[in-house]
Amino acid sequence: MLDYLLTEEQIMVRDLARKIAQEKVLPVRAELDEKEIFPTDIMKIFAEADLCGLWIPEKYGGFGQSVMAFCLATEEISRVCGGVGVTFAATGLGGTPILLFGTEEQKQKYLPDLASGKKMAAFGLTEANAGSDASGLETTAAKDGDYFIINGTKQWITNGGEAETYSVVAITDKSKGPRGATAFIVEKGTPGFTFGKKEKKMGIRCSATRELVFQDCKVHKSQILGKEGMGFIVAMRTLDMTRPGIGAQAVGIAQGALDESIKYAKQRVQFGKPIISIQVVQHMLADMATQIEASRALVYSVARLVDSGSKDFTKEASMAKLIASDTAMFVTTQAVQILAGYGYMREYPVEKMMRDAKITQIYEGTNQIQRNQIGLALVKESAKK
Amino acid sequence: MDLRKDPNEAANWKGIWVFAEQHGGNVQNVAYELIAEGRKLAETLGCEVCAVLAGDDHIESKCQSLFDHGADKVYLVTDPELQHYRTAPYTRALTQLVDKYKPEIFLIGATTTGRDLAARMAVRVNCGLTADCTGLSIDPVKKILQQTRPAFGGNIMATILSPNHRPQMATVRPKVFKKEKIKNPKSEQGNVIKFKPTLKPEDLLVKILSIVKDESVKVNLQDAEIIVSGGRGIQDPKNFKMVEELAQALGGAVGASRATVDAGWISAHHQVGQTGKTVAPKLYIACGIAGKIQHLVGMQGSDTIVAINKDPDAPIFKLATYGIVGDCLEVVPALTRKIREIRG
Amino acid sequence: MDIAVCIKQVPDTTEVRINPETNTLIREGVPSIVNPFDENAVEEALRLREKHGGKVTVITMGPPQATEALKQTIAMGADEVYLISDRAFAGSDTWATSYTLAAALKKLGKFDLILCGKQAIDGDTAQVGPGIAEWLNIPQVTFAVKVEVEGSKAKVERLLEEVNEIVEIPLPAMITVVKQINEPRPPSLKGMMRAKKAEIKTLSAADIEADQTITGLKGSPTRVMKIFAPPQKGGGEMLSGSADEMVNALVTKLRERKIF
Numbered sequence: 001m002l003d004y005l006l007t008e009e010q011i012m013v014r015d016l017a018r019k020i021a022q023e024k025v026l027p028v029r030a031e032l033d034e035k036e037i038f039p040t041d042i043m044k045i046f047a048e049a050d051l052c053g054l055w056i057p058e059k060y061g062g063f064g065q066s067v068m069a070f071c072l073a074t075e076e077i078s079r080v081c082g083g084v085g086v087t088f089a090a091t092g093l094g095g096t097p098i099l100l101f102g103t104e105e106q107k108q109k110y111l112p113d114l115a116s117g118k119k120m121a122a123f124g125l126t127e128a129n130a131g132s133d134a135s136g137l138e139t140t141a142a143k144d145g146d147y148f149i150i151n152g153t154k155q156w157i158t159n160g161g162e163a164e165t166y167s168v169v170a171i172t173d174k175s176k177g178p179r180g181a182t183a184f185i186v187e188k189g190t191p192g193f194t195f196g197k198k199e200k201k202m203g204i205r206c207s208a209t210r211e212l213v214f215q216d217c218k219v220h221k222s223q224i225l226g227k228e229g230m231g232f233i234v235a236m237r238t239l240d241m242t243r244p245g246i247g248a249q250a251v252g253i254a255q256g257a258l259d260e261s262i263k264y265a266k267q268r269v270q271f272g273k274p275i276i277s278i279q280v281v282q283h284m285l286a287d288m289a290t291q292i293e294a295s296r297a298l299v300y301s302v303a304r305l306v307d308s309g310s311k312d313f314t315k316e317a318s319m320a321k322l323i324a325s326d327t328a329m330f331v332t333t334q335a336v337q338i339l340a341g342y343g344y345m346r347e348y349p350v351e352k353m354m355r356d357a358k359i360t361q362i363y364e365g366t367n368q369i370q371r372n373q374i375g376l377a378l379v380k381e382s383a384k385k
Numbered sequence: 386m387d388l389r390k391d392p393n394e395a396a397n398w399k400g401i402w403v404f405a406e407q408h409g410g411n412v413q414n415v416a417y418e419l420i421a422e423g424r425k426l427a428e429t430l431g432c433e434v435c436a437v438l439a440g441d442d443h444i445e446s447k448c449q450s451l452f453d454h455g456a457d458k459v460y461l462v463t464d465p466e467l468q469h470y471r472t473a474p475y476t477r478a479l480t481q482l483v484d485k486y487k488p489e490i491f492l493i494g495a496t497t498t499g500r501d502l503a504a505r506m507a508v509r510v511n512c513g514l515t516a517d518c519t520g521l522s523i524d525p526v527k528k529i530l531q532q533t534r535p536a537f538g539g540n541i542m543a544t545i546l547s548p549n550h551r552p553q554m555a556t557v558r559p560k561v562f563k564k565e566k567i568k569n570p571k572s573e574q575g576n577v578i579k580f581k582p583t584l585k586p587e588d589l590l591v592k593i594l595s596i597v598k599d600e601s602v603k604v605n606l607q608d609a610e611i612i613v614s615g616g617r618g619i620q621d622p623k624n625f626k627m628v629e630e631l632a633q634a635l636g637g638a639v640g641a642s643r644a645t646v647d648a649g650w651i652s653a654h655h656q657v658g659q660t661g662k663t664v665a666p667k668l669y670i671a672c673g674i675a676g677k678i679q680h681l682v683g684m685q686g687s688d689t690i691v692a693i694n695k696d697p698d699a700p701i702f703k704l705a706t707y708g709i710v711g712d713c714l715e716v717v718p719a720l721t722r723k724i725r726e727i728r729g
Numbered sequence: 730m731d732i733a734v735c736i737k738q739v740p741d742t743t744e745v746r747i748n749p750e751t752n753t754l755i756r757e758g759v760p761s762i763v764n765p766f767d768e769n770a771v772e773e774a775l776r777l778r779e780k781h782g783g784k785v786t787v788i789t790m791g792p793p794q795a796t797e798a799l800k801q802t803i804a805m806g807a808d809e810v811y812l813i814s815d816r817a818f819a820g821s822d823t824w825a826t827s828y829t830l831a832a833a834l835k836k837l838g839k840f841d842l843i844l845c846g847k848q849a850i851d852g853d854t855a856q857v858g859p860g861i862a863e864w865l866n867i868p869q870v871t872f873a874v875k876v877e878v879e880g881s882k883a884k885v886e887r888l889l890e891e892v893n894e895i896v897e898i899p900l901p902a903m904i905t906v907v908k909q910i911n912e913p914r915p916p917s918l919k920g921m922m923r924a925k926k927a928e929i930k931t932l933s934a935a936d937i938e939a940d941q942t943i944t945g946l947k948g949s950p951t952r953v954m955k956i957f958a959p960p961q962k963g964g965g966e967m968l969s970g971s972a973d974e975m976v977n978a979l980v981t982k983l984r985e986r987k988i989f
Contacts, residue, residue, distance in 0.1 A: 720976045
């Protein structure tokens with residue numbers, strides 16, 4: 001067993017997340033998926049176990065701002081259910097803009113409740129016409145004295161409707177191009193801020209995905225994150241920071257699928273022996289396991305890089321997300337193949353894992369965008385030499 | 386009572402007592418079962434079997450049934466405060482009785498009442514208490530009680546002795562021994578010894594406010610002759626309806642494995658097993674139950690065991706008289722149909 | 730409220746096996762856990778503390794390794810824990826155990842409520858809780874599935890064989906709880922950190938002023954004569970064929986046995 005030289009505290013976090021995932025998530029994951037039930041009760045259990053504040057400094061009630069600890073927990077939870085895993089991780093995504101760009105007042109106001117799990121967060125960037133092309137944003141925030149009036153619709157927002165705290169990016173000055181967007185903290189319940197229907201998805205079905213609808217939603221300028229015009233920077237830095245978390249989710253999903261594949265292959269007897277003794281199956285499992293370990297190693301390395309205070313990890317974060325999500329899709333597809341007929345049946349957990357895995361190649365920047373990022377970073381690096 | 390304080394004391398402790406647990410004036414079957422077993426033990430020891438019947442004045446009419454089932458004597462302990470079981474007044478009354486009449490052995494059914502009572506009495510009386518026995522015998526040389534019982538969740542059996550303390554107390558599982566009706570000459574002589582306990586105010590501090598009936602419990606599980614039990618293999622809580630229909634068709638009761646009770650599929654009153662009820666019906670049908678040892682210890686005394694399970698390696702098949710490897714959801718309704726057909 | 734909980738560290742009996750040749754328990758590799766019913770008792774104590782304020786003290790009588798079990802309760806949220814341990818306690822049956830725990834409780838102070846799990850999953854006796862109540866001369870309620878405290882009284886619902894009974898008892902009292910009473914919470918990270926740093930205080934026989942003539946093996950009225958593997962029941966008949974064929978065969982056989 002590869003020892004990633006985790007500290008005692010990290011082991012504690014990992015083991016606790018694993019225990020809760022096994023005892024509380026495993027028995028209900030199929031039902032949550034089938035009926036698309038938001039895992040409210042499970043989130044409460046994570047909160048009581050002090051797992052919600054792993055990415056938040058102790059000063060604000062968190063456990064110590066560790067991307068590594070956050071990744072460990074996300075991985076363990078996703079190993080049992082990718083939908084619960086992303087619900088858990090998305091608060092990190094929604095709250096990281098506040099962590100990185102918030103004023104002291106904003107941090108004091110919003111982070112403690114996120115750390116205690118009392119409230120959840122969500123990140124509102126994507127729109128119908130602005131996915132990979134973030135410059136296509138159409139949601140506007142028009143200045144009105146000390147306020148901004150937000151109009152527009154955000155699409156496919158994880159935890160939309162369930163979270164209380166939203167980091168939203170809107171265009172404040174179209175003419176300024178990349179410097180024309182601003183990030184705001186918008187609270188649920190603000191007049192003019194409503195939610196669209198809950199989307200029906202292929203996978204991570206217990207996760208709530210909704211539109212954020214802004215109609216003349218008035219927000220005070222004290223809700224701006226960073227400065228006016230910094231919106232895209234806030235978004236990009238946030239995504240860099242949280243990509244390891246999605247990488248961890250993908251690694252977790254893949255690991256869960258590998259576990260099920262091995263369990264099945266050991267007891268499924270065909271041609272007079274368990275299929276795990278057949279070389280073809282062993283090769284499949286070997287490829288799955290190797291890719292998972294490589295992805296895990298990269299995700300952890302990047303997490304540690306971020307925790308070390310590095311400011312320059314865009315390329316690595318993209319790599320981690322890229323490889324882990326491609327691995328998740330590969331491993332879960334292989335898992336269904338190994339369980340064969342049973343794997344296709346909803347009664348067995350791997351078809352859900354395959355459905356869950358797909359989104360990891362899409363959100364937080366599609367893997368095509370990730371490759372763009374990596375390619376551009378390589379170009380930039382070579383230009384320096 | 387610690388015999389070591391006075392070696393001559395042992396001779397003063399004679400007789401096998403059985404606690405005649407009653408609810409609402411009905412003597413529980415476990416009491417008759419223990420009297421029957423007590424008679425066998427009494428033969429070896431050359432002593433009497435005495436029933437201890439406690440309640441209010443109305444309970445006197447039940448003495449006859451105790452003689453009919455083999456008691457040589459009945460200690461009738463009456464007081465209005467003993468109408469319904471409560472720990473303190475019962476402990477006080479029976480301890481006073483024990484102190485006065487000195488039995489060498491005191492057997493109590495391992496029911497919720499019996500276990501609650503015996504545990505408290507044993508400390509007050511200063512004697513050894515063995516819980517949940519499944520076997521009793523007399524050491525022919527030492528003339529003391531050998532009490533055998535399961536431990537470690539049913540994984541091991543232990544034989545326990547209380548060599549130096551009297552009475553030797555044991556709670557005994559219901560349905561382990563068989564009750565017997567006999568023609569008892571002793572009953573004609575009216576061997577009833579009346580005893581009025583002296584209760585203290587501190588014995589009366591607990592009040593029974595109400596009884597809540599479980600609507601799903603239609604037949605007393607432990608007295609049922611036929612039990613149909615559901616385990617996780619029935620896959621969905623609504624399938625307990627299917628289990629119930631089979632039970633109804635057979636005129637039996639519904640049991641459940643711990644897993645289904647824990648999952649909230651059915652109330653705990655139906656649970657059979659180490660931490661549930663012990664049953665020994667004529668017929669036990671286990672539907673979708675794997676047969677972990679903690680379940681088996683609760684029903685292995687059944688005469689005929691039928692197991693229906695998809696998994697041919699399920700441990701329950703080792704115990705079953707008849708095993709069916711199949712899908713409960715198919716087999717159970719088919720069985721119900723067939724039985725209804727036959728019974729018309 | 731000052732609540733005390735008595736717990737026991739037990740082997741996980743779903744994993745325990747007996748060696749049928751030597752008739753001894755195979756304990757290697759069997760994890761030690763907090764007795765599951767005692768976890769329910771700790772959880773109930775924590776809930777009562779959340780509702781009424783006060784302190785939860787957890788004690789256990791056991792060998793030094795039982796501190797692990799106490800640490801788990803700290804991780805759940807227990808305020809104070811004590812290990813009651815002494816060579817003089819070795820070999821205790823339930824009588825001597827309840828005496829020893831009661832002596833410890835008397836020494837530790839006045840408690841409004843003492844909670845215990847219904848039974849330990851190794852001994853399976855359900856005798857220690859009531860024994861403690863008798864030693865402390867306080868009322869007892871066993872098999873509690875619901876506990877409500879109102880001032881100096883408690884209303885307790887008991888899970889009996891066919892019905893539930895609701896009783897009212899004055900405090901202080903001893904209550905044993907069944908599994909159905911609650912879902913024990915997982916430990917919290919902050920709790921686990923506290924547990925890691927905690928130094929567990931051990932109380933010896935002298936510390937609790939126990940009468941050593943009635944503790945341990947010496948003070949135990951019962952003795953274990955022998956331990957053996959449960960008899961294996963013989964296998965029966967496996968039916969075969971289609972579902973309908975098996976059902977028909979079964980019904981025929983059951984009728985032959987005159988079951989119906």
